[in-house]
Amino acid sequence: xxxxxxxxxxxxxxxxxxxxxxxxxxxxxxxxxxxxxxxxxxxxxxxxxxxxxxxxxxxxxxxxxxxxxxxxxxxxxxxxxxxxxxxxxxxxxxxxxxxxxxxxxxxxxxxxxxxxxxxxxxxxxxxxxxxxxxxxxxxxxxxxxxxxxxxxxxxxxxxxxxxxxxxxxxxxxxxxxxxxxxxxxxxxxxxxxxxxxxxxxxxxxxxxxxxxxxxxxxxxxxxxxxxxxxxxxxxxxxxxxxxxxxxx
Numbered sequence: 001x002x003x004x005x006x007x008x009x010x011x012x013x014x015x016x017x018x019x020x021x022x023x024x025x026x027x028x029x030x031x032x033x034x035x036x037x038x039x040x041x042x043x044x045x046x047x048x049x050x051x052x053x054x055x056x057x058x059x060x061x062x063x064x065x066x067x068x069x070x071x072x073x074x075x076x077x078x079x080x081x082x083x084x085x086x087x088x089x090x091x092x093x094x095x096x097x098x099x100x101x102x103x104x105x106x107x108x109x110x111x112x113x114x115x116x117x118x119x120x121x122x123x124x125x126x127x128x129x130x131x132x133x134x135x136x137x138x139x140x141x142x143x144x145x146x147x148x149x150x151x152x153x154x155x156x157x158x159x160x161x162x163x164x165x166x167x168x169x170x171x172x173x174x175x176x177x178x179x180x181x182x183x184x185x186x187x188x189x190x191x192x193x194x195x196x197x198x199x200x201x202x203x204x205x206x207x208x209x210x211x212x213x214x215x216x217x218x219x220x221x222x223x224x225x226x227x228x229x230x231x232x233x234x235x236x237x238x239x240x241x242x243x244x245x246x247x248x
Contacts, residue, residue: 002167008160009063015153016070022146023077029085031144034078035094035132040071042098043129047122049115092135101125109178123178127186130154134193142203155194158187 023029048064055061078085105121106112137143161183168174 002164002171004160004164004167008157008164011153011157011160013063013066015150015157016067016074018153019146019150020070020074020077022150023074023081026146027081027084029078029081031086031137031140031142031147032074032078033090033092033133033136034075034085034087035090035092036129036136037071037075037078039094039097039125039129039132041068041075043122043126044068044071046118046125049118086136086140089136089140090132091139092132094132097125097128097131101128120178123182127182128189129186130190130193134197137197143197151194154190158190162187 019032023032044064044067048068051061051064101121101124104124105117109117109120137147165180165183169180
């Protein structure tokens with residue numbers, strides 16, 4: 001463990017908790033890709049299949065259980081809030097990602113043992129897990145403010161893990177071609193998708209009619225999506241299914 005690993009885990013944990021909390025608070029699954037959340041669940045289940053047979057530390061065990069439970073709960077909420085789940089936009093063929101990751105895992109793993117192949121599969125699948133979510137945003141041409149915060153902390157998580165890989169290579173002389181290369185591909189796909197998102201005409205979507213709160217104004221201003229100096233009374237009211245012309 002090092003400070004970069006801890007910071008990365010903290011960012012990832014916050015991102016997952018924040019998304020789950022936002023869905024429950026707003027009682028809406030708008031803008032969330034159930035396919036990405038299902039893929040995350042598959043990643044954690046196959047990666048931590050040794051949960052009860054291989055003990056490293058209490059921290060490691062707690063984080064494994066946490067990731068499985070939170071990702072599964074986030075996915076299952078799509079069924080509870082089916083009326084708000086935008087299934088028509090969440091249409092990326094995730095089966096291709098699963099099949100591709102499994103095929104590569106069989107031919108490119110440390111061994112042909114079942115647990116090793118499952119672990120390798122989880123590494124390859126995580127590298128492409130964000131694609132359905134980004135595809136959904138591009139298809140719908142909108143993004144919720146909660147999704148922007150979620151993606152921001154995922155970006156921070158990826159950045160911290162780049163530092164973690166660099167640290168472990170230089171200090172611990174550690175390099176795992178499967179873990180590190182798939183992680184590098186994951187980071188590249190994520191940052192390329194975010195860069196394309198920033199250059200695309202995506203509007204900010206609000207769930208319901210309400211004033212833009214102070215913290216949202218701060219987030220928008222810091223991200224370059226609003227001008228400083230606007231007061232709460234000046235913030236326009238928006239209603240569900242009415243999109244504000246704020247360009248990402």
